[in-house]
Amino acid sequence: MNEVEINAVFLAVALLMALFSTYLIYAVKRGTRGVGFLLVLYLSGSMVIMFLTLAFFFSTQSKVTEAVAFLANSLYMILGLFVILTLAQRKVEVRNSYTVALFAFTMAVSEALMGETFYAIDTKTLGNPLLGVENLYYLLTMLIEMGFAVFISFRNMTTPLKYYLLVLLPIMGLSPVTFPDNTPFIYDVTWASTSLMIVATILIYETLYRDRLKATQDTMTSLELMVIFTLMMGGEFLYFLVGSWYLFDLASILGMTWAIYRAIEGPSKIRGNYLRDTWWTFAFISLTFVMEWFMGGVLDFVTGVIQPGVSGFLSSLSLGFVSPSAYFGLGTLFDFVSAFSTVTGSVWFLVMMGTEMGALATMRIPQLKNKENKVRFALMISAYAIYTIYLPSFSPWTSKLPYIPYMWSMGLGTMGPVSPSYLLTGIIGTYVVTAVLSFLFGSRQICSVTCTAPLMYQGTFYDSLKTYNRKSGLGRKTLTSRLRPWYKAIVIGVWAVLLTSAVVSYLTQVGVINVTIFGVDTTVFLYSLFFNMLWYVVFISIPFLGTYACATQGWCSWGTFNQFFGSLGFFKLKVRDPSVCLKCETKACANACPVGLTDMAGSFIRKGEFKSMKCVGVGDCVEACPYDNVFFYDVRHKLRDIFHKRG
Incomplete structure (x- = not known):
C-alpha cells in the first residue's frame, strides 16, 4: 500500500473508533447502569488493550509479539467477562463518579494508543508512551468525542460548565503537537491557544465573582480547569526548553478525560466559595499565576525574547546565570531570581497580564457610579497600556526614557544602574515630579493609576478579595490608619537597602569601587527582586495578607515615597x-x-x-x-x- 492508501485506512479506522466511542459515551450519558455499565467499561477497556498490543506487535512484528498480543487480548476477554458475570450475579452497582471517570480516562487513553499504533505501523518502531497524542488522527477522534459529549449533555449543563467546555474545545483543537516538526505551525497555534486561554481565564474569574456571595459547584470545577490549563502551558514551556512534548501530551489526555467526565457527570459535587475558603483561594491564585508564568515564558520563546533550549534559556536570563554552587549555594538563589524575573519582567508577560486584568477592570466600570472614579479607571487602564507596555517596549522614545523625569517608573533600578547620566533628570527628576504630583493630587497618581498594582487589584474578582483584609490574621493587623512599629521597621529596612544599593551602584559606575551582585548592578538586582518577584509573592498571598499589602505593610519603596508626600x-x-x-x-x-x-x-x-x-x-x-x-x-x-x- 502506498502512503495515500495507508492514510485513508488510518482515517477510516479513526472515524470508526470515534463512532464506536460516541456510542459508548451516549450509553453512559443516558444513564446505563448495572450489567450495561459493566459492558461499557469492558468495551472501553478492550480498546485500550487492543491498541496497546497492536502497537507492541507492529513495532516488531515477530512471532513472540504476536503471541503476546493474542494472549493479552484473550486474558482480558476471559477475565473481563468473568468479572462482569460475577458482579452481575451479586447485583453489585459499580457505577459511581469514580468509575465514570475511569470510563472517560479509557476513552482518552484508547485514542492515544490508536495513534501509537499508527506510528508503529508507519515506522516499525515504538515511540514514547505518549507519542500517540501527537498526530492528526488522535486530534480528530478527540474532538469528535469531546464535541459529542458536550452536544448530548448541553441542555442539562449549568451555564458556567457550558462556557468552560465550549472554550476548552477549541483550545484542545489548537494542539501544537498535531504537526510537531512544523515550527511556524507550532508558533501560530501557540498564539491562538494562549489567546483563547486568556479569554477562558477571564471567564473563570467572572464566573467566580458572579457567585461570590454563595457556595457553588463552579468553584472546584474552575480549579480543575485551571489545573489543565497549567499543565498545558507547562507542557509547551517544557517543549521549548528541552524539546519534549511529554507533559503537553499528558495534559491533552487529562483535558479530554475531564471534558467527557464533566459533560456526563456535570460540575463538581464539592461546593465552595472563594471569599470564605482561604486555602482554596490561595491555591487558585497561585495556580493561576504559575499558568500565567508558563504562558509568558512560552510567548517569550515564540517571539525570540528567550532562546529555545536549556542553554538558550540560560543565556537569555535578564540577570545572567552563575554556578548554582557559587558562594555556598547563593548562586542557586540568584539563578532562581534571574529565571523568575526574566519572565515576569518581559513585555509579553505584562501584555498577557494586562489583557486579563484590564478586562476585569473594564467589567467593573459599569458598576461605578462616581464620574471621577470612572475617569480614574479609564486612566488606570490606559496608563498600563501606554506607560507600562507601549513607551518602554514599542515606542520610538524607548532609548530616551531613562533621561525623562517620571519615566523611571518604580524608582531606583528600573531603567538601569545609578549612573551620572541618569542621576539628575532620570532619577532625581522622577522623584521630584512624583513628589509634587503626590502633594497636589495624593499618592493615587501612582498607587491607583500609573503603577501596575491597581490594575491587578481593582478588577472585579481581585477587588472582592479585600474581604481578606478583615478575615486574614495579618490583614487584620493592618487595619486602621495607624502605622504600627513593624510597618515602620519594614519601610526603614526597605529604604535602607535601596539607598545603600544606590550609593554602591553610583560609586561603581564612576569607578570608585567595583561592587556587584554576581556581576549585576545592585539596583538592577534589587528592582528584579522587589518588583519582578517579591511583588508577585505578595500578590498571590492576598488570602493571608489582604489586598494592597504593598501599601499597608510598607513593602513598596516607591509606594511609601508617594504616600508620604501625599499625606503632606x-x-x-x-x-x-x-x-x-x-x-x-x-x-x-x-x-x-x-x-x-x-x-x-x-x-x-x-x-x-x-x-x-x-x-x-x-x-x-x-x-x-x-x-x-x-x-x-x-x-x-x-x-x-x-x-x-x-x-
Missing part, C-alpha cells in the same frame, strides 16, 4: 454632611476600603474629613456610601476654595 499635601476624603455619617448604620465606606482603613467613618464624624498616609485614593468608599456623602478633595478643590473666598 492637599489630598483627603471629605463628607458633605458629618451628621449623615453619624446616623449611618452600615459604615459601608470603611467596609469597602481595599486598604482596610476602618477608622474612616469615625474621622468623618469628628472632623468631616479623613486623611491618612495609607490612603491611596482608590475611591471605593465614595462608591459605597449609600448617601453619596463622600468625595475626593485635592489641589483643584483647594484652589476653588481660595478663589471662592476671594470672590
Whole structure:
C-alpha cells in the first residue's frame, strides 16, 4: 500500500473508533447502569488493550509479539467477562463518579494508543508512551468525542460548565503537537491557544465573582480547569526548553478525560466559595499565576525574547546565570531570581497580564457610579497600556526614557544602574515630579493609576478579595490608619537597602569601587527582586495578607515615597454632611476600603474629613456610601476654595 492508501485506512479506522466511542459515551450519558455499565467499561477497556498490543506487535512484528498480543487480548476477554458475570450475579452497582471517570480516562487513553499504533505501523518502531497524542488522527477522534459529549449533555449543563467546555474545545483543537516538526505551525497555534486561554481565564474569574456571595459547584470545577490549563502551558514551556512534548501530551489526555467526565457527570459535587475558603483561594491564585508564568515564558520563546533550549534559556536570563554552587549555594538563589524575573519582567508577560486584568477592570466600570472614579479607571487602564507596555517596549522614545523625569517608573533600578547620566533628570527628576504630583493630587497618581498594582487589584474578582483584609490574621493587623512599629521597621529596612544599593551602584559606575551582585548592578538586582518577584509573592498571598499589602505593610519603596508626600499635601476624603455619617448604620465606606482603613467613618464624624498616609485614593468608599456623602478633595478643590473666598 502506498502512503495515500495507508492514510485513508488510518482515517477510516479513526472515524470508526470515534463512532464506536460516541456510542459508548451516549450509553453512559443516558444513564446505563448495572450489567450495561459493566459492558461499557469492558468495551472501553478492550480498546485500550487492543491498541496497546497492536502497537507492541507492529513495532516488531515477530512471532513472540504476536503471541503476546493474542494472549493479552484473550486474558482480558476471559477475565473481563468473568468479572462482569460475577458482579452481575451479586447485583453489585459499580457505577459511581469514580468509575465514570475511569470510563472517560479509557476513552482518552484508547485514542492515544490508536495513534501509537499508527506510528508503529508507519515506522516499525515504538515511540514514547505518549507519542500517540501527537498526530492528526488522535486530534480528530478527540474532538469528535469531546464535541459529542458536550452536544448530548448541553441542555442539562449549568451555564458556567457550558462556557468552560465550549472554550476548552477549541483550545484542545489548537494542539501544537498535531504537526510537531512544523515550527511556524507550532508558533501560530501557540498564539491562538494562549489567546483563547486568556479569554477562558477571564471567564473563570467572572464566573467566580458572579457567585461570590454563595457556595457553588463552579468553584472546584474552575480549579480543575485551571489545573489543565497549567499543565498545558507547562507542557509547551517544557517543549521549548528541552524539546519534549511529554507533559503537553499528558495534559491533552487529562483535558479530554475531564471534558467527557464533566459533560456526563456535570460540575463538581464539592461546593465552595472563594471569599470564605482561604486555602482554596490561595491555591487558585497561585495556580493561576504559575499558568500565567508558563504562558509568558512560552510567548517569550515564540517571539525570540528567550532562546529555545536549556542553554538558550540560560543565556537569555535578564540577570545572567552563575554556578548554582557559587558562594555556598547563593548562586542557586540568584539563578532562581534571574529565571523568575526574566519572565515576569518581559513585555509579553505584562501584555498577557494586562489583557486579563484590564478586562476585569473594564467589567467593573459599569458598576461605578462616581464620574471621577470612572475617569480614574479609564486612566488606570490606559496608563498600563501606554506607560507600562507601549513607551518602554514599542515606542520610538524607548532609548530616551531613562533621561525623562517620571519615566523611571518604580524608582531606583528600573531603567538601569545609578549612573551620572541618569542621576539628575532620570532619577532625581522622577522623584521630584512624583513628589509634587503626590502633594497636589495624593499618592493615587501612582498607587491607583500609573503603577501596575491597581490594575491587578481593582478588577472585579481581585477587588472582592479585600474581604481578606478583615478575615486574614495579618490583614487584620493592618487595619486602621495607624502605622504600627513593624510597618515602620519594614519601610526603614526597605529604604535602607535601596539607598545603600544606590550609593554602591553610583560609586561603581564612576569607578570608585567595583561592587556587584554576581556581576549585576545592585539596583538592577534589587528592582528584579522587589518588583519582578517579591511583588508577585505578595500578590498571590492576598488570602493571608489582604489586598494592597504593598501599601499597608510598607513593602513598596516607591509606594511609601508617594504616600508620604501625599499625606503632606492637599489630598483627603471629605463628607458633605458629618451628621449623615453619624446616623449611618452600615459604615459601608470603611467596609469597602481595599486598604482596610476602618477608622474612616469615625474621622468623618469628628472632623468631616479623613486623611491618612495609607490612603491611596482608590475611591471605593465614595462608591459605597449609600448617601453619596463622600468625595475626593485635592489641589483643584483647594484652589476653588481660595478663589471662592476671594470672590
